[in-house]
Amino acid sequence: MWWLLVTVAVALGYWLLIRPHRYWLRKGVKQGNPGFIFGDNWGTVLRKQSFADMVAMVYNVSPNTRYSGFYQFLLPTLLVKDPDLIKQITVKDFDHFVDHRSFIPGDSDPLWGRNLFALNGKKWREMRTAVSPAFTTTKMKHMFTLISQSGEHFIKYLSKNDENLITVEIKDIFTRITNDVIANTVFGVECDSLEDRTNEFYMMGKEATNFSSFWMALRFFGYICVPKLFKFLQITLFPKQVLDFFTNVVKNSIQSHNKHDFVRPDMIHFLLQARKNGLKQDETEPLQDTEFEINKNSENTKVDITDEDILSQAFIFFFAGFDGVASLMSFMSHELAVNPDIQTKLIQEVDANLEACKDKLTYEALLGMKYLDMVVSETLRKWPNSVAMDRICTKPYTIEAKYPDEKSVHLKEGDVISVPVFGLHRDPEYYPEPERFDPERFSDENKDNIKPYTYLPFGSGPRNCIGSRLALLEAKTLMFNVLSNFELVPVEKTQIPMVLSKKSMSMTAEKGFWLGLKRRSRA
Known part of the structure; x- marks a missing residue:
């Protein structure tokens, strides 16, 4: 009898744990060699590979193909690599791929499950x-005014240190x-985290974005692998103290808005206005092409926005701004420090604009700085904050075969698509010498040579990053303030070349971003 039990166990094990990793082979789609249970995530789970390097790995598994298959644990995912197909899926046929993958139920973690990134469909x-x-x-x-004030405060803070090299x-x-x-801009709360280094707002933000933490990684992968179990156990992605803190901040802000009926242009104000007066697009602001599909039927529409919805939106913008913009600026600073010729050229542009503005940077002058824009664009090319973007098939869809070695791929509702941003940005076919930091790729003379849909730092289509303008504005303004007063230089602790951390799910430097701020003396 024992042999029958063994046979059943082996058959069940094959059906549950091995057969899922042959899903794409059965569909005639090329794939790599997924690891047992972990699929193509084995390196990230065991902390032997950064998430960005995993994306590059699966991107290069099957060269010269428009798409290939890989596995997020046991979940089959179609990796779309062809720029024209990316456009087809994320823009032209967007109505078939409206949603992101939502691995955390909305009622399991209100900080994450109801945010703009995780919401689906009509909501x-x-x-x-x-x-x-x-x-x-x-x-x-x-x-811009608020950011400039923060930048000026930053310089005053550093000026207290009289060393020539900090x-x-x-x-x-x-x-x-x-x-x-x-x-300030999202919650309406004023902080000074340079002077008050352990203020509660900063410490809670740091706790919420600590993706190198073992317990954060456990929660994250737990929701991917066994979401129903984690929901049953009431395990949230973010620690309880983080949830409680931001809940109280938002509740207090809502009460202040309602009690005093004042107009403060922060994120919470706009959400309260939408709840009160319905949705109405700002008629003074022209819609972007990707916004038209979203807003064309939204005029004067009443919408049910709860306090929990407001909490979730406020938090996701804080989350993105806290780590995302800081990461962009950190990678940019590193590249400028190790590429002094590029930094010199950028400083010349900074000084020229500072002189033209009579030592007071203006919004218009900042937007007109072409070389600064080129440097930021190249930073996002080499070090994109979002190394991949996903879509869920919301209606049956067929990717027709285009070449003799392809078979048509029939996608059903719920199938997962992934666009390997990091792989595209590092592909020598699109960006020669991809490891080289070269802002000239984005000059007026060269940027038209970049193939559309191979540069996707903020995503693509109607579900692109809504906060990209703010992120770019913040990064440019603060970097202007830095370079108008300091030169960025390598120091003994600077890691050259840069190596990505294998211990963090977000992209960051293995040994930190240690640099020297060398005082400048402008004539």
Whole structure:
């Protein structure tokens, strides 16, 4: 009898744990060699590979193919690599791929499950429209004033140190500045994280974005592997103290808005207005092409926005601003430090604009700085914050075969698509010498040579990053302030070449972003 039990156990094990990793082979799609249970995530789970390097690995598994298969644990995922197919899926046939993969149920973790990134279908469209007015040109000019003040405060803080060369872990400083900017513009809370280094807002933000933590990684992978179990056990992605803190901040902000009926142009104000008056696109701001599909049927639409929805939106923008912008600036600082010729050229542009503005940078002058824009664009090319983007098939869809060695791929509702941003950005076919930091790729003469849909730092289509304008504005303004007063130089602790950390799910430097701030003397 025992042999029958063994046979059943082996058959069951094959059906549950091995057969899923042959899914794409059965469909005639090329794939790599997924690891047992972990699939292509085995390196990230065992902390032998960064998530970005995993994306590059699966991108290069099957060269010269428009798409290939890989596995997120046991979940089959179609990796779409062809730029024309990426456009087809994310823009032209967007109605078949409206949603992101939502691995955390909305009622399991209110900080994550109800945010704009995780929302699906009609609820996502309504929330996107409610939040959009926060990113018009008028609002960006207001944000610019707040960001400039933070940048000036940063320089005053550093000026207290009379050393000619100040050694810093630059991401720590940038994170403190972005914390204060986002706390102000999203929650209406004023902080000074440079002087008050352990203020509660900063410490909670740091706890929420600590993706190198073992327990954060366990929660994250737990929701991917056994979401129903984690929901049953009431395990949230973020620690309880983080949830409680941001819940109280948002509740207090809502009470202040309602009690005093004042107009403060922060994120919570726009969401409260949408709840009160319905959705209405700002008529003074022209819609982008990708926004038209979202907003065309949204005029004067009443929408049910709960306090929990407001909490979730406010937190996701804080989350993105706290770590995302700080990471962009940190990678940019590193590249400028190890490429002094590029930094010299950028400093010349900074000085020229500072002189033209009579030592007071303006919004218009900042947007006109072409070389700064080129440097930021190349940083996002080489070090994109989002190394991959996903879509869920929401209606049956067929990718027709185009070449003799292809078979048509029939996708059903719920199938997962992934676009390997990091792989595309490092593909020598699109970017010769991809490891070289070269802002000239984005010059007026060269940027038209970049193949569309191979540069996707903020995603693609209607579900692109709604906060990209604010992120770019913040990074450029703060970097302008830095370079107008300091030169970025390598120090003994600077890691050259840069190596990505294998212990963090977010992209960061293995040994930190240690650099020197060398004082400049402008004539």
